[in-house]
Amino acid sequence: MPYFKSSDATQDPMTEQKIRAIVQDELNNNYRSGAPMVPPHTHDGVNNLKVGAVNLIPNTKFLGTINVTAGSSSENTLIINGIKNPVSVSFYGLSRNNWNDTTNAPTGAATVKSSITGNAQLGVVKYLIASGIVPPNGISVISNVVQGCSLTTFDGTSGYWIPRPAANPFGLAQIYSSDGTTSVGTMQVVSFTETSITLQCPLLSGWSVKGQIIIT
Numbered sequence: 239m240p241y242f243k244s245s246d247a248t249q250d251p252m253t254e255q256k257i258r259a260i261v262q263d264e265l266n267n268n269y270r271s272g273a274p275m276v277p278p279h280t281h282d283g284v285n286n287l288k289v290g291a292v293n294l295i296p297n298t299k300f301l302g303t304i305n306v307t308a309g310s311s312s313e314n315t316l317i318i319n320g321i322k323n324p325v326s327v328s329f330y331g332l333s334r335n336n337w338n339d340t341t342n343a344p345t346g347a348a349t350v351k352s353s354i355t356g357n358a359q360l361g362v363v364k365y366l367i368a369s370g371i372v373p374p375n376g377i378s379v380i381s382n383v384v385q386g387c388s389l390t391t392f393d394g395t396s397g398y399w400i401p402r403p404a405a406n407p408f409g410l411a412q413i414y415s416s417d418g419t420t421s422v423g424t425m426q427v428v429s430f431t432e433t434s435i436t437l438q439c440p441l442l443s444g445w446s447v448k449g450q451i452i453i454t
Contacts, residue, residue: 331449
């Protein structure tokens with residue numbers, strides 16, 4: 239590697255630009271030779287900046303259970319505060335009919351129920367979906383949020399479980415009636431900040447959704 243001696247008056251003094259060029263040449267040489275561009279090292283706070291696991295591994299920032307019954311969008315809005323830089327939201331739950339909105343209890347055995355799994359990614363994201371797929375009525379595509387869900391529905395009339403692997407590519411949870419095409423509710427991440435997430439889940443009367451929310 240070329241170098242300059244302080245006593246060599248015939249050479250130009252080392253400048254930051256020259257030092258950067260030399261370092262870059264060495265990095266390129268290492269890359270072509272198969273040696274790692276960054277040698278093995280430890281971030282111990284002495285020779286290198288100390289980095290904790292919390293800065294590298296997504297950690298659970300919120301875990302809780304929600305129970306949603308019929309109401310308007312304003313009534314069925316959940317704002318979760320105190321979350322630092324959320325990056326994803328996951329939902330694992332169950333929807334059912336035959337629910338009494340007043341007593342918040344079932345009125346009888348559910349004739350339609352679904353097991354739901356959904357996820358939302360927050361940030362600069364893009365959708366990759368089949369051509370021609372559009373949001374259901376009343377559902378908006380939320381800026382900087384990509385979310386979707388899958389579910390398996392039990393139809394008490396037929397006695398069959400009906401899988402829907404792509405129930406709604408625009409919502410965290412989708413609730414269908416027994417015909418499998420009529421939406422009775424959708425849970426969505428409608429907005430987020432560096433410290434909070436807002437969920438909405440309006441439902442038709444006689445339905446409920448209960449499950450676990452995990453935010454990382």
